[in-house]
Every structure is written in structure tokens, then in C-alpha cells.
Amino acid sequence: MKGRVTKSTGSWYNVRLEDGTTVEARVKGKMRLIQRRTSNPVNIGDLVMVDRDDGDAVIREVLPRNNYIIRQSSRNRTAEHILACNIDQAFVMATIAQPRTSTGFVDRFLVTATAYHIPCIVLLNKMDLYNEKELRMAAEWEKIYSACGYKVVLTSAEKSFHVNDVKEMMTNKITLIAGHSGVGKSTLIIAIVPEINLRTGELSGFHEKGKHTTTFAEMFELPFGGFIIDTPGIKEFGILDFKESEVSHFFPEMEKHLHDCKFNNCLHINEPKCAVKDAVESGEIALSRYQNYLSIMHELKTDEKIYD
Numbered sequence: 193m194k195g196r197v198t199k200s201t202g203s204w205y206n207v208r209l210e211d212g213t214t215v216e217a218r219v220k221g222k223m224r225l226i227q228r229r230t231s232n233p234v235n236i237g238d239l240v241m242v243d244r245d246d247g248d249a250v251i252r253e254v255l256p257r258n259n260y261i262i263r264q265s266s267r268n269r270t271a272e273h274i275l276a277c278n279i280d281q282a283f284v285m286a287t288i289a290q291p292r293t294s295t296g297f298v299d300r301f302l303v304t305a306t307a308y309h310i311p312c313i314v315l316l317n318k319m320d321l322y323n324e325k326e327l328r329m330a331a332e333w334e335k336i337y338s339a340c341g342y343k344v345v346l347t348s349a350e351k352s353f354h355v356n357d358v359k360e361m362m363t364n365k366i367t368l369i370a371g372h373s374g375v376g377k378s379t380l381i382i383a384i385v386p387e388i389n390l391r392t393g394e395l396s397g398f399h400e401k402g403k404h405t406t407t408f409a410e411m412f413e414l415p416f417g418g419f420i421i422d423t424p425g426i427k428e429f430g431i432l433d434f435k436e437s438e439v440s441h442f443f444p445e446m447e448k449h450l451h452d453c454k455f456n457n458c459l460h461i462n463e464p465k466c467a468v469k470d471a472v473e474s475g476e477i478a479l480s481r482y483q484n485y486l487s488i489m490h491e492l493k494t495d496e497k498i499y500d
């Protein structure tokens with residue numbers, strides 16, 4: 193039987209079978225694993241083959257993944273942790289008010305997702321709280337991100353502003369929603385699907401296991417078609433397996449300038465006659481995006497995390 197993993201506790205998994213029923217399955221014995229090694233062999237969103245063994249459902253095989261979102265454990269930099277896989281799109285939720293999200297976080301997420309060709313939409317939540325200055329900042333975000341090809345939607349999960357637009361975008365898709373803790377991810381999901389019982393705290397168990405902090409996401413089936421993956425608050429996304437020369441390719445607004453740099457191995461940092469830097473100077477590429485690019489490059493070079 194084929195199914196999709198919708199929940200993981202690390203030792204057992206909820207698998208939604210093709211007939212719509214969900215079974216609790218375990219990994220037992222030898223499992224075929226064609227995947228790269230990560231901290232968890234089975235992840236949310238994985239398509240798996242399940243067998244019955246003495247009445248117990250057992251995951252025998254994990255099918256190849258189309259894509260995945262990795263986060264890096266902040267305590268153990270070498271531990272890769274897949275947050276979810278096989279997703280159709282990602283929403284990265286930020287807010288200008290309480291607690292203000294940095295563009296560094298958003299850009300890191302966008303780079304990670306864009307590298308795996310996952311379409312992303314930026315949700316700027318809590319718009320009901322924005323004062324005039326914050327509304328101007330929101331407009332600036334809209335300008336910056338739409339210039340990079342990312343749609344920005346201002347929402348109020350609490351007051352249900354633009355929540356129907358978000359619902360429409362989710363229909364028949366597998367959507368991952370990411371963002372710092374407290375931006376309103378769960379509130380938005382409840383506003384869209386009131387029948388989902390999001391038990392806060394339980395939904396996203398932070399389990400301390402020795403030195404590793406394990407984080408679980410959970411996938412919910414949408415009554416109007418599709419799935420939503422609510423993730424616990426994520427502080428940072430690891431840009432783990434990128435080469436320095438690749439990063440600018442995951443900034444869509446930089447990509448079109450890459451052929452115009454004098455050096456074809458230009459990293460757009462200190463090199464002369466760099467078309468990317470020229471575009472930053474002319475305002476065509478947003479300064480904040482370029483600064484976040486530099487910060488990611490620095491991190492790759494030094495393996496040093498910049499917190500912002």
C-alpha cells in the first residue's frame with residue numbers, strides 16, 4: 193500500500209493511504225532507503241510503501257523525494273534535519289509588528305526553497321496592527337519581493353483579512369507554512385479550516401533528546417482539497433549544501449545579471465565590473481536582498497552563523 197506520511201513522532205508515523213484512511217506505522221527491520229542520509233529516515237510528506245506485519249503497519253520503503261526543506265539544528269551544525277518533503281509550495285509568514293521578522297530570515301528561507309524549485313509566497317501577517325509607518329514598510333516589502341518574483345500578501349489571521357485569498361492559493365496543493373514562532377501561522381490555519389483541531393504545544397513538540405533538538409511538523413488534510421504543513425517556530429534555516437558559486441542563482445533578481453559580470457566566476461562580492469553590484473547601486477536589486485546574500489556567502493565561507 194502506498195501512502196503519505198502526515199505526522200512523525202520519531203518512532204511511529206501517521207500514514208495517509210490512498211483510500212483516505214490513516215494508519216499508524218512503524219519502521220521495522222530493513223527499509224529500502226534510496227535517499228541521502230539525514231537525521232530522520234522518514235519525514236513529513238514522504239511517500240512510502242506500507243505493509244501489514246502481524247496486523248501492524250510497517251513502512252518498507254521511502255519513495256524518491258521531489259524536494260525537501262532542510263533546517264539546521266542550531267546546536268549541532270552538522271545535523272541535517274528535513275522539515276518536510278514533496279511539497280508544492282511554501283508560505284513564509286513574517287510580520288512587521290510583534291515580533292518584527294527580519295528580511296534575513298525570509299531571504300534565507302526563500303533561497304532554500306528556490307534552490308529546490310519550490311514556489312514561495314510571502315505572507316505579511318497582523319496587518320490589523322500596522323501603523324502608518326509599518327504600512328509603508330509593508331509596501332516596501334511588497335515592492336522588493338514582487339521584483340524578485342515572489343508574491344506578497346498582507347493578511348490578518350485574527351481579523352480574517354485576505355484569508356480567503358490564502359485559502360484559494362492553498363486549494364489542491366501541499367503547502368508548507370514556515371515562520372518564526374508567534375507570527376500567526378496556527379491562527380491563520382484555524383481561520384481557514386476551523387474544523388482542524390490545532391492543539392497548540394502538542395502540534396509541534398519540541399523534544400529534547402540529549403544534545404539534539406528535534407522538531408516536528410504536522411500535515412493536515414484540507415476539506416477543500418490539498419494539505420497544509422504547519423511547522424513549529426523556526427529560528428533559522430541552514431543553507432547547508434550550497435556552493436558559493438550557486439547562491440546567486442537562487443536570488444531570481446540576480447540571476448538575469450550574472451552573464452554581465454566581467455569574470456564568469458564572479459561571486460559578486462569584491463570583484464570589479466560586477467553587474468550584480470551595479471544593479472544594487474542603481475536600485476534595481478534591493479540593498480537588503482544583497483546584504484542578505486553577502487551574509488549567506490559569509491556563512492558558507494566561514495561556517496559562522498550571523499544572527500539578525
Ligand SMILES: Nc1nc2c(ncn2[C@@H]2O[C@H](COP(=O)(O)OP(=O)(O)O)[C@@H](O)[C@H]2O)c(=O)[nH]1
Nearest residue numbers: 317318321348349350373374375376377378379
Ligand atoms: N493582532 C493580530 N494578532 C494575531 C494575528 N495572527 C495571530 N495573532 C496572535 O499572535 C499570537 C501567535 O499566534 P500563533 O498563531 O500561535 O503563531 P504561530 O506561532 O506562528 O503559530 C497569538 O496570540 C495570536 O492571537 C493577526 O493577524 N493580528
Ligand SMILES: [Mg+2]
Nearest residue numbers: 377378423424
Ligand atoms: Mg503555531
Ligand SMILES: [Zn+2]
Nearest residue numbers: 453458460466
Ligand atoms: Zn558579479
